[in-house]
Amino acid sequence: MTQAACGLDFGTSNSTVGVLRSGQSPLLPLENGKVTIPSAIFFNTEDDKTSYGRAALTDYLSGYEGRLMRSLKSLLGSKLIDDQTNVQGRAMPFRALLAQFIGELKRRAETAAGTPFTRAVLGRPVFFVDGNPEADQFAEDTLREVAGAVGFKEVSFQFEPIAAAFAYEATIPGEQLVLVADIGGGTSDFSVIRLSPERAGKVDRREDILSNGGVHIGGTDFDKYLSLATVMPLLGMGSRLVSGGEVPSGIYFDLATWHTVNQAYTRKVWETLRDIHREARDKPRLERLQNVVRRRAGHWLAMKVEESKIALSSREQTDLVLDRLTPAETLAMHRSDFNRATEHLLDAIGHTVAEVIRDAGVTPAQIDTVFFTGGSSGVPILRKRIAALAPTARAVEGDAFGSIGVGLAMDAARKFS
Numbered sequence: 001m002t003q004a005a006c007g008l009d010f011g012t013s014n015s016t017v018g019v020l021r022s023g024q025s026p027l028l029p030l031e032n033g034k035v036t037i038p039s040a041i042f043f044n045t046e047d048d049k050t051s052y053g054r055a056a057l058t059d060y061l062s063g064y065e066g067r068l069m070r071s072l073k074s075l076l077g078s079k080l081i082d083d084q085t086n087v088q089g090r091a092m093p094f095r096a097l098l099a100q101f102i103g104e105l106k107r108r109a110e111t112a113a114g115t116p117f118t119r120a121v122l123g124r125p126v127f128f129v130d131g132n133p134e135a136d137q138f139a140e141d142t143l144r145e146v147a148g149a150v151g152f153k154e155v156s157f158q159f160e161p162i163a164a165a166f167a168y169e170a171t172i173p174g175e176q177l178v179l180v181a182d183i184g185g186g187t188s189d190f191s192v193i194r195l196s197p198e199r200a201g202k203v204d205r206r207e208d209i210l211s212n213g214g215v216h217i218g219g220t221d222f223d224k225y226l227s228l229a230t231v232m233p234l235l236g237m238g239s240r241l242v243s244g245g246e247v248p249s250g251i252y253f254d255l256a257t258w259h260t261v262n263q264a265y266t267r268k269v270w271e272t273l274r275d276i277h278r279e280a281r282d283k284p285r286l287e288r289l290q291n292v293v294r295r296r297a298g299h300w301l302a303m304k305v306e307e308s309k310i311a312l313s314s315r316e317q318t319d320l321v322l323d324r325l326t327p328a329e330t331l332a333m334h335r336s337d338f339n340r341a342t343e344h345l346l347d348a349i350g351h352t353v354a355e356v357i358r359d360a361g362v363t364p365a366q367i368d369t370v371f372f373t374g375g376s377s378g379v380p381i382l383r384k385r386i387a388a389l390a391p392t393a394r395a396v397e398g399d400a401f402g403s404i405g406v407g408l409a410m411d412a413a414r415k416f417s
Helices: 051-059 094-113 132-151 161-171 218-228 252-254 258-265 267-279 283-294 298-312 335-341 343-359 382-389 404-417
Strands: 005-009 014-018 041-044 050-051 066-070 086-089 089-091 119-124 155-161 175-184 188-194 209-215 317-322 329-334 368-374 394-397
Touching: 005 094, 005 161, 005 404, 014 041, 014 094, 014 404, 041 051, 041 094, 050 051, 050 094, 050 188, 051 066, 051 298, 066 086, 066 258, 086 119, 086 188, 094 132, 119 132, 119 161, 119 404, 132 155, 155 161, 155 283, 155 404, 161 175, 161 209, 161 368, 175 382, 188 317, 188 343, 209 343, 218 252, 218 258, 218 298, 218 335, 218 343, 252 258, 252 267, 252 283, 252 298, 258 267, 258 298, 258 317, 267 283, 283 298, 298 329, 298 335, 329 335, 335 343, 343 382, 368 382
Parallel strands: 005 119, 119 155, 175 368, 368 394
Antiparallel strands: 005 014, 041 050, 041 066, 086 089, 175 188, 188 209, 317 329
16 A cells, blocks of 8 residues: 655755555656656746746746756755745745655655655755754755645655665575665765665664765766866956956856856846956957846856766767857867866765775675666766775666665664554
């Protein structure tokens, strides 16, 4: 029977909701039969309506006037969480924005399952905030409050890489020591955990979790630094003022970062851009930047960079067609460009993985399996870096977007049944 407890994976890029159901897949269809929904909202000011997920991205790219919000999870643990933003002519607290999206997830899941959900296990990264336990706890508390506000009466949390391990555990015939590598949109999380069919039925798995750790680096960070290295120079980043100083970089970082794109559209920024343009040596590139801001094309630009990143995961080169720039431009993007732009991120992730293995009290040679999951786990150089830290382990592919949701559904059944 369907139970009133679900597993909810509110992801930086995509979200899922799952519930254990006899003879059926745990993941529930949330948008046009698909079990994933992009974590995006579009507030359409022309028609005064709100769309979610793929529909939100389609409406934005179709040219409707409005406000696109994406990578909503990145607000947790950021200084923005207690601020507000302007939506359809009125102020909306960012907490209310999170509640609106998570409430929509809940409604769609309940419709798909045919039952209300009052209890949930929510996934969370190992660290919402690196090196700050108080801020990390505040982020979890915020998510708990938001979940309560949309109707979840009982809420539990599970680390996302551990939830992914539960999904993998259901497929193995015997005991394994597994390094779970969950590379999501906003964080990279790792756990060393003992898995086996015999252990799977236990509610308390603390003794099986040998270590876990994470770093606040994910797919959106790869997008950001690829954009800064390759695209933003087309808009004047790194160019000079007549005084000899460099054009201020703040707006380029805002445009390259999913959850701060909208900050580039304020009147104050526009006035600053006009001042910079007057002092710029390379006025055509600054005019191109002004056009991007005037047309509110920042999210489009970020999507194009994301498409290139994904393409470079499967081939060495791709063409980035930027036909909305004035004038239009086509960049030949190479995987080596991506590797150079993100090298510092890879170093930080590699350091975290080595630390997690060391903290588990095992040697790299004792790791049987590296289980890759998360939407950014397909980046070749990242996989190579992680695999080198457990050289004798076999690599296993999880469902990039579904493993965590399945594991959370299993955890919800154990905790609330």
